Amino acid sequence: MRLEGSCHCDKVRFSLDAPEPVPYLRCFCSICRKTDGSGGFGINLGTLVEGMEVEGEEHIRVYDPVGKRPGGRVDGSGRRFCGQCGSPLWNWDASWPHLIHPHAGAIDTALPAPPTHVDIMLGSAMHWALAGLAAPEKSFDAYPDKALADWHRRHGLTSE
Numbered sequence: 001m002r003l004e005g006s007c008h009c010d011k012v013r014f015s016l017d018a019p020e021p022v023p024y025l026r027c028f029c030s031i032c033r034k035t036d037g038s039g040g041f042g043i044n045l046g047t048l049v050e051g052m053e054v055e056g057e058e059h060i061r062v063y064d065p066v067g068k069r070p071g072g073r074v075d076g077s078g079r080r081f082c083g084q085c086g087s088p089l090w091n092w093d094a095s096w097p098h099l100i101h102p103h104a105g106a107i108d109t110a111l112p113a114p115p116t117h118v119d120i121m122l123g124s125a126m127h128w129a130l131a132g133l134a135a136p137e138k139s140f141d142a143y144p145d146k147a148l149a150d151w152h153r154r155h156g157l158t159s160e
Contacts, residue, residue, distance in 0.1 A: 001017070001018050001019075001021040001109070002015060002016075002017055002018075002109070003015065003016055003017070003018050003021065003045070003047065003102065003107050003109045003111075004107070004108045004109050005089065005090075005102055005106045005107045005108055005109075006106065006108055007056075007059075007081075007082035007084070007085050007087035007089060007106065008082070008085040008086075008087045009082065009084050009085035009087075011056045011059040011082055011084045011085070012054070012055070012056040012057075012059050012060055012082050012087075012089060013054070013055040013056060014052065014053060014054045014055070014089070014090075014102075015052070015053045016047045016048060016049075016051060016052040016053070016100060016102070017047060017048050017050075017051050017052075018045055018046065018047040018048070019046075019047075019048070019149070019152075019158055020045070020046045020148045020149055020151075020152040020157070020158055021045060021047075021111055021112060022111070022112045022113075022114045022152060022155075022157050023043045023045060023104040023111050023114060024114035024116065024117045024118060024151060025043065025044070025117065025118050025120060025144070025148065025151070026041040026042075026043055026117055026118070026119050026120070026133075026136075027041055027042045027043070027044065027120050027121050028041045028119065028120065028121045028122055028124055028125035028126075028129060028130075029042075029120075029121035029124045030124045031065045031079075032044075032121070033124065033125075033126065033129070035063065035065070035079055035081075035088060036088045036103055036105070039129060041119075041125075041129060042088075042103060043103065043104040043105070044090075044091060044101035044102065044103060044104065045101060045102050045103075045104055045107070045111075045148075046099060046101060046147075046148035046149065047099065047100045047101070047102055048098060048099065048100065049092075049097065049098050049099065049100050050098065052100060056082075059082055059083050059084050060080050060081070060082065060083065060089070061080070061081055061082070061083040062076075062078040062079065062080055062081075063078055063079045063081065064077055064078035064079075065078065065079065076092070076094060077092060077093045077094045077095070078091070078092065079091050080092065087105075087106060088103045088105070088106065089102065089103060089106050090102040090103060090106070091103075112157065115155060116136070116137040116155075117134070117136050117137060118136055118137055118138045118139070118140075118144060118151065119133075119136040119138075119139040119140070120139070120140045120142070120143060120144050121140070121141070121142060121143070122139055122140065122141050123141040123142060
């Protein structure tokens, strides 16, 4: 599925391909909570670097939360956001150079509704962020035991 995205002020626009476009994974880590907001959690999608098109690159800034940690690295990894309006756009990590993880909130294309969802990094969740949320299919105190592609395949939602 081809996705179109942008920041709030429209200085940055991007498009990319998503073989797994369903926004099912809610991340409650402190990085997502503090940099993405979104009700105390962030939702990132799994998309491909190849074929990504970006307009307004001069407005993009990078925050590397990994670099804040002891032993952090400087390799271009980090969260991209608009330097004008502050909108979170996507994450990129050199550990998976072929993937981009756009924030679902930055996507302008209508995304498929997930039949269920998975909560991760609950060990970092704020208690108020969990109040009133539908029960997840699965939950993890840290990272999940399966990849985005695995979840999409299991639910018959991948374009492969």
